[in-house]
Amino acid sequence: MSTPETGAQTAPIRMRVQGMDCAKDVAEIERAARSAGVSAEDVKVSAATHIITLRIAENYLPKVRLALESTGYGFERIEGDDVSADPGYKDPSYRWALWIVVVLNLGYGVVEMAGGFLSGSQALKADALDFLGDGAITFLGLLAIGWSLTWRARSAMIQGLFLGLLGLGVVASTLWRVLNQATPEAGLMSAFAMGALIVNILAVLPLLKHRKGDANMRAVWLFSRNDAIGNFAVVVAAGLVAWFGSAWPDLIVAFGIAALFLHSSWTIIRDARADLRE
Ligand SMILES: [Zn+2]
Structure with missing residues (x-):
């Protein structure tokens, strides 16, 4: 079940996570998103690509971002569909x-x-x-x-x-x-x-x-x-x-x-x- 603020109908928001070194970081970042009210199925962090995918409404992003940034990792918005290898x-x-x-x-x-x-x-x-x-x-x-x-x-x-x-x-x-x-x-x-x-x-x-x-x-x-x-x-x-x-x-x-x-x-x-x- 999606939370009211989130919306599976909108295009997913993707961000590159900086500072991830460990597969355990995935759980920590997903927990931070959930603490901001994102339901478990609307957030996914990939250990392999270091990309977080959020299925939330655009106007809800600032609140979620605040919760994410409190973890200490860096989050950089990916525009468009380029989820290929890290440009770095x-x-x-x-x-x-x-x-x-x-x-x-x-x-x-x-x-x-x-x-x-x-x-x-x-x-x-x-x-x-x-x-x-x-x-x-x-x-x-x-x-x-x-x-x-x-x-x-x-x-x-x-x-x-x-x-x-x-x-x-x-x-x-x-x-x-x-x-x-x-x-x-x-x-x-x-x-x-x-x-x-x-x-x-x-x-x-x-x-x-x-x-x-x-x-x-x-x-x-x-x-x-x-x-x-x-x-x-x-x-x-x-x-x-x-x-x-x-x-x-x-x-x-x-x-x-x-x-x-x-x-x-x-x-x-x-x-x-x-x-x-x-
Ligand atoms: Zn580790």
Whole structure:
């Protein structure tokens, strides 16, 4: 059901979102739009293209925009139907910065996954998925420059399904750990989690100068926070594991991070399905 102010009959309003780095940002931005009264089916944020699509009346946009901008991301109106690749991709130094982000995310994703097995921590494995997912999305964005919308949607679908399977794998192995508990090695666990925090902050730096608006420390926090909160939760879990000598803090954080990751994978599949239908 549409809210009275919104109108599915008008042409959709599209904006490019600046500052999105993480698939979890999708949920945050959609929540902001809903807080301004937009119904769930009238807002869609794509993790792959960083485009928000609103089906609302034009005169309602200022109110929604205010709510969106309170999240800290930048919103730039796209005129017409040009929803192809980000025009920023034409800039070689921007593409170079994105490759650095891909290498940092995929690289640390592998390192943190290994850390999860070494220390026996499920939370580290779940957190590693987020790196792999964010790296894969940026990687696909770079590969798909110039691809048709259909091919981009197909590859996004495969990516969403693959990430979803990885997420289910971590959930299943965490369930197994609930039944066969072993206390993780807390020191090793917190070292890998602090490494994750550092890499997430480093991954924002190459993109900063390509962003309009505030390129400062506040922006670094703003654009890495959704990942940093996860990393920080693993650090706290490691402390609690050491304190109580119990596996539970690790398992609970693992479920939380994996659930968010599965939700992100679902939004990628949802977008790809919608794009394939169009
Ligand atoms: Zn992320």
